[in-house]
Amino acid sequence: MSDNVDSYKMRVENLSMYYENFKALEDISLDFHREHITALIGPSGCGKSTLIRCLNRMNDIIEGSRVEGGITLDGVNIYDPGYDVISLRRRVGMVFQRPNPFPKSIYENVAYGPRLAGIKDREKLDSIVEESLKKAALWDEVKKNLRESGQRLSGGQQQRLCIARVIAVQPEVILFDEPCSAIDPISTQKIEDLMAELKKNYTIVIVTHNMQQAARVSDYTAFMLVQEQGEAGRIVEFGDTDTIFTKPSDKRTENYITGRFG
Amino acid sequence: MDSRRADRIATTVFWAVGLITLGILLFIILEIFGRGLITALSPSFFAGKPEAREAGGGIWPMIASSVYLAVLTMLISLPIAVGAAIYLAEFSREGRLNRFIRFCLDSLSTLPSIVFGIFGMTIFVIKFRWSYCLLAGACTLALLTLPILLRSTEESLRQVPLTYREASMSLGASRWTTVRKVVMPTAMPGIISGTILPVGRIMGEAAAIIYTTGLFVRTIPKSPFDPAAPLAGYIWYAQTEAMVPDYRRIVNGGAAMLLILVFLINFAARRLAKYYSKRKSLGG
Amino acid sequence: MARERYIKVLLFACASLSFLAILLIFLFIFRESLPAITKGGFPNLFLSATWDPDKGRYGMLAFLNGTILTTLGGLVLGAPLGIGTAIFLDQVAPRRMGNIIRRGVELLAGIPSVVIGWFGLTILVPFIARVTNSAGYGIGAASVVLAVMVLPTITTLSAETLRSLPPELKEASVSMGATRWQTIRGVLLPAGREGILVAVILGMGRAIGETMAVQMVVGNSRQLTFSLTRGTGTLTSRIVTDMGEATGVFRSALFAQALVLLILAMLLIISIRLITRQKER
Numbered sequence: 001m002s003d004n005v006d007s008y009k010m011r012v013e014n015l016s017m018y019y020e021n022f023k024a025l026e027d028i029s030l031d032f033h034r035e036h037i038t039a040l041i042g043p044s045g046c047g048k049s050t051l052i053r054c055l056n057r058m059n060d061i062i063e064g065s066r067v068e069g070g071i072t073l074d075g076v077n078i079y080d081p082g083y084d085v086i087s088l089r090r091r092v093g094m095v096f097q098r099p100n101p102f103p104k105s106i107y108e109n110v111a112y113g114p115r116l117a118g119i120k121d122r123e124k125l126d127s128i129v130e131e132s133l134k135k136a137a138l139w140d141e142v143k144k145n146l147r148e149s150g151q152r153l154s155g156g157q158q159q160r161l162c163i164a165r166v167i168a169v170q171p172e173v174i175l176f177d178e179p180c181s182a183i184d185p186i187s188t189q190k191i192e193d194l195m196a197e198l199k200k201n202y203t204i205v206i207v208t209h210n211m212q213q214a215a216r217v218s219d220y221t222a223f224m225l226v227q228e229q230g231e232a233g234r235i236v237e238f239g240d241t242d243t244i245f246t247k248p249s250d251k252r253t254e255n256y257i258t259g260r261f262g
Numbered sequence: 263m264d265s266r267r268a269d270r271i272a273t274t275v276f277w278a279v280g281l282i283t284l285g286i287l288l289f290i291i292l293e294i295f296g297r298g299l300i301t302a303l304s305p306s307f308f309a310g311k312p313e314a315r316e317a318g319g320g321i322w323p324m325i326a327s328s329v330y331l332a333v334l335t336m337l338i339s340l341p342i343a344v345g346a347a348i349y350l351a352e353f354s355r356e357g358r359l360n361r362f363i364r365f366c367l368d369s370l371s372t373l374p375s376i377v378f379g380i381f382g383m384t385i386f387v388i389k390f391r392w393s394y395c396l397l398a399g400a401c402t403l404a405l406l407t408l409p410i411l412l413r414s415t416e417e418s419l420r421q422v423p424l425t426y427r428e429a430s431m432s433l434g435a436s437r438w439t440t441v442r443k444v445v446m447p448t449a450m451p452g453i454i455s456g457t458i459l460p461v462g463r464i465m466g467e468a469a470a471i472i473y474t475t476g477l478f479v480r481t482i483p484k485s486p487f488d489p490a491a492p493l494a495g496y497i498w499y500a501q502t503e504a505m506v507p508d509y510r511r512i513v514n515g516g517a518a519m520l521l522i523l524v525f526l527i528n529f530a531a532r533r534l535a536k537y538y539s540k541r542k543s544l545g546g
Numbered sequence: 547m548a549r550e551r552y553i554k555v556l557l558f559a560c561a562s563l564s565f566l567a568i569l570l571i572f573l574f575i576f577r578e579s580l581p582a583i584t585k586g587g588f589p590n591l592f593l594s595a596t597w598d599p600d601k602g603r604y605g606m607l608a609f610l611n612g613t614i615l616t617t618l619g620g621l622v623l624g625a626p627l628g629i630g631t632a633i634f635l636d637q638v639a640p641r642r643m644g645n646i647i648r649r650g651v652e653l654l655a656g657i658p659s660v661v662i663g664w665f666g667l668t669i670l671v672p673f674i675a676r677v678t679n680s681a682g683y684g685i686g687a688a689s690v691v692l693a694v695m696v697l698p699t700i701t702t703l704s705a706e707t708l709r710s711l712p713p714e715l716k717e718a719s720v721s722m723g724a725t726r727w728q729t730i731r732g733v734l735l736p737a738g739r740e741g742i743l744v745a746v747i748l749g750m751g752r753a754i755g756e757t758m759a760v761q762m763v764v765g766n767s768r769q770l771t772f773s774l775t776r777g778t779g780t781l782t783s784r785i786v787t788d789m790g791e792a793t794g795v796f797r798s799a800l801f802a803q804a805l806v807l808l809i810l811a812m813l814l815i816i817s818i819r820l821i822t823r824q825k826e827r
Contacts, residue, residue, distance in 0.1 A: 058721055086266070089723035096721075100714035103737050112732060116724050118264060162718070169722055265725050272727035276638045279630035280647050283701070286694060287650045290657065290665050297668070345560030353554050354561075365815070366564040372748075372811045373571070374755025376782050377804050380789060381571050384578060405567050412564075438553050466658025469757040469782075473789055498660050498758055501667070517661045528656050 009034040009173060009203040010055060010092075014069035016232070017054060019062065024050045026232035027069070030222055032173070037195060037204040039218035039241070041211060043256065046224040047233020048207045052175050055205065056092040057085050073173075090117070092173040093166035098182050099158035101150035101165070106133075106142050109150040109161055113169035128168055136164035137194050156187020163194065174198065176206040180213065192217050211257060215245050223253045294517050301515030308519060311480055312496070317508040321516055326482045327490035328523070331399055331475065332464045334486060339404035340457065343411035350412075351419040352441050371409035375469040378406045383473040397486040399475035406470055407460050414456030418449040451538035458531035462524045468494040493520050572808065579805045582798035591802055595770040597784075599792070604799035608770035610806065612685065612780040615772065616760060617753040619689025620696055624753075625746050627693070628700030632742075635701075636708040637730055648705075655698035663762035666691040671763055678775050683765030686774030691759045696749035703748060707741025708734060744818050751814045755807065757782040781807050 010032040017025035025047050032038050040048040050059065057078060059065045070077040078088055090113075101109050110129045119125060129146070133139040138160040142153070150161050159179060166174060176195070180188040195204060195217055208214050214221055222238040237250045248254045301307050310320020346363075354360050382402030392398050422445050430440040476489035477499040483490040491499070497516040500509050583591055586604055594605025631651070635644050670690055675682030715737055719729040735742070765777020766787055779787075781803045792800055 056721060058717070061717075061720065086723045086725060089721055094721040096714070096718070098714065100712075100718045102715060102718065102733055112719075113722050115732070116265065116722065116728055165718075166722070265728060269725035269727040272730070273638060276630060276634040279627060280634035280639060280643070283627060283631045283654075283697065284647050284650045286697070287654045290654075290662070290694070293665060293669055294661060342560045342563055345557050346564065349554075349557035349561040353557060363561050363564060365819070366568045368818075369568050369812060369815050370564055372751045372755070372815055374757060374782055374807050374811065376755070376757040376785050377571065377575065377807055377811075380785065380801065380804055381574055383789075384574055385570075408564060408567070436550050438550050462656050466656070466660070468658070468660045469786060472786070494658055494660050497664065498762075501664065501762070513664060517664050520658055520661055524656050524658060525653065528653065 007033055011072045016068040018066050020064040023232040026234045028235055034203050036219040037199050038220040039214035040207045040222050041214045042224035046226050048224050052177055052207050056089050056094055090169050091171055093171035094175045095162050095179050097178040099162050101158050101161050105147045106150045107146040110164050110168045132164040132168040135167050136160045156183045173203045178207050294521055298514035298518030302518035307515050313506055323482045324491055324493040324496045328465050328492040331492050332461050334400035335403040335464050339407045343408055344415050347412050347415035351416050367409045378402050379470040379473050394476040394489040395487045396483050396490045399471040402470050402474050403464050410460050415453050418452030422448045455534040455538055462527040466494055466524055468498050471495050575801055575804050579802035582795055582802045585795055597768040599796045606803050609779045609781045609784045611770050612778045615685050616688040620692025620753040623693035624696040628697050629704050631701045632704035635705050651698045651701050659758040663759035666763040680775035683777040684775045687763040688760045691763055692753045696752050699752050700745050700749040703745030704742045707738045711737050740821055747814055747818055754810050757786050761786050
């Protein structure tokens with residue numbers, strides 16, 4: 001594991017997160033390598049979704065949420081006062097657990113992001129839409145029906161549409177929050193293959209409760225846990241995926257991996 | 263960046279709009295109360311009798327008429343609304359008949375109140391030969407209130423969990439018994455609190471009653487067949503005919519009093535609704 | 547059980563009262579308006595602007611015009627304000643301010659028509675008179691009054707529409723770096739389009755049917771006018787002004803105006819049904 005600071009796209013540094021008085025995350029420290037896939041695994045409720053939502057400050061929406069510590073993107077702390085959250089979210093995109101395409105046409109779904117950035121030129125939008133759908137491995141299936149509603153697609157297709165939508169914004173980091181939990185196995189396979197392609201150009205973080213998926217897809221893995229119900233989530237162990245899954249150093253990690261609990 | 267500027271401008275606009283709306287309300291309330299509150303609260307006014315030609319009249323019979331009217335209307339309308347709501351929520355199936363009934367209810371609730379007024383006049387006052395009286399007004403208003411009461415009653419009924427009905431019927435109770443002994447008692451708080459708000463609407467209604475109850479009556483009605491002059495109608499009459507020299511004072515005071523009554527009812531309805539929802543969440 | 551059936555019939559009777567009521571109202575209004583239609587003739591009644599009961603002329607065009615213009619005026623003022631307030635409540639306002647304004651809108655909805663009319667008469671009309679050097683009555687005053695009356699309806703229904711939109715829509719938009727206004731304009735308003743349209747149409751229905759407040763400020767003259775400050779009349783105001791004394795054909799002509807109101811109301815309901823059915827597709 002390279003310790004060169006420049007190889008980290010994002011770093012979480014002693015992050016603790018609170019909802020009002022409830023502590024959801026405790027002293028998290030983690031590094032995300034450029035153009036690699038890092039997986040967050042752990043049993044339900046361990047805080048992995050909460051953590052990933054800190055990476056693009058989506059938790060800000062919830063009233064009463066606050067953080068201690070920080071997260072840096074290319075060396076700059078995104079929780080600095082005055083940091084431009086809007087541009088953060090354009091650089092760090094997110095794909096959600098349930099596909100959530102807009103009630104618009106396929107074309108307009110993908111074009112939404114570029115339009116936000118002010119791109120109006122028809123030809124430019126056309127090419128961005130086509131390129132994004134291609135990168136999301138959806139182009140061939142929908143290229144004849146771009147005007148149809150995005151909500152008419154199947155679950156797996158919708159999720160790839162959402163991926164295309166995020167790609168169209170040209171982010172640097174893509175966050176996947178349990179992207180396959182609501183989708184059939186065949187589409188899941190397609191999306192996993194997709195991620196392997198995507199990591200060549202993007203830094204990827206994925207939350208998954210499916211250990212096999214984490215083992216298949218990711219380069220690095222972090223295992224999270226809450227000691228007891230109602231306590232804050234912590235990182236138990238973090239390292240490259242092969243090591244974590246074959247020679248974990250922490251007993252709790254081993255128990256989870258071998259299915260003894262969770 | 264352009265989109266950020268647009269966002270800031272939009273935020274300012276929305277704040278302005280929200281404050282304007284609030285401002286309109288405050289402005290109206292302040293003006294009406296400013297001009298009439300003192301009059302409204304003076305005993306010689308709210309407890310006094312109206313004058314036909316001289317100054318110094320009061321509105322006590324009008325207030326009484328409004329209250330009687332509201333009570334009578336509810337007595338007529340509530341049973342029908344509850345019956346119909348029970349039918350729609352418990353006994354009927356979603357189908358064409360159901361949709362048709364709802365269509366009729368929607369239509370009823372969109373008709374102008376003056377249409378109810380002249381209909382009421384034609385049927386109750388003239389055809390039934392009741393002449394101007396409280397009952398004619400109450401029947402007319404009952405028609406007007408029916409859709410509103412039905413909607414809120416049905417809503418309360420639907421909020422009763424399906425499992426209660428299932429449990430009751432699986433113990434061998436018939437549908438009606440289930441409704442009577444399980445659903446209704448559970449829904450009752452919601453039904454009651456949904457009944458208070460329309461009372462305010464009834465009291466403020468003028469178009470539907472000026473040609474059914476009467477416009478200027480000096481005495482408190484003693485039977486449903488007596489003519490009556492509810493406050494809303496009287497305010498309009500006093501301002502239109504302007505027969506008495508101090509009609510402005512009367513209308514100012516009457517308007518303020520009407521606002522007080524309506525707001526009190528609104529307040530009571532909210533309180534009741536809050537009280538019952540609190541009891542519900544505590545398992546009451 | 548026999549008792550059960552008997553009760554079911556009773557309850558059904560209650561429910562069908564709504565149908566009975568609508569039917570009766572329609573029938574009666576139609577029947578009462580027949581004399582005027584047959585005697586005066588369709589064009590004289592509906593297409594003429596000459597309203598002179600003494601001479602047997604009952605053309606209601608001036609009042610139809612008044613109804614249409616005051617309704618439009620009320621919507622032009624009230625709909626943007628209402629929709630804007632709804633957006634403010636749903637997306638912009640901090641919780642406490644939102645609650646205050648919600649309560650305010652509720653109270654506004656409860657203010658009786660005659661009170662708003664009186665407010666219009668004592669404050670609005672003199673103001674307009676001063677500013678435009680006229681009597682102050684007319685379509686202008688009536689439009690403002692109607693705007694105040696439809697505002698709560700449009701606000702409440704639009705806010706409800708926005709509130710019932712799935713939260714994932716906003717979440718997706720925000721996660722892509724959209725500003726609040728971009729999310730409102732690009733995602734929320736388009737998604738809530740039908741509901742907001744229905745809110746406006748219902749507001750329109752309220753405006754068309756509003757009687758007392760309009761009658762007090764519109765001037766109650768018989769001339770057809772497009773001016774904002776010349777007194778005119780609406781269908782509702784005419785009915786309420788004359789009904790007390792009208793007899794015979796005169797009264798029948800007023801019923802004919804009520805018939806027009808009825809038809810307008812039904813048109814609105816049908817269009818709402820069409821819109822909501824379209825959405826379900």
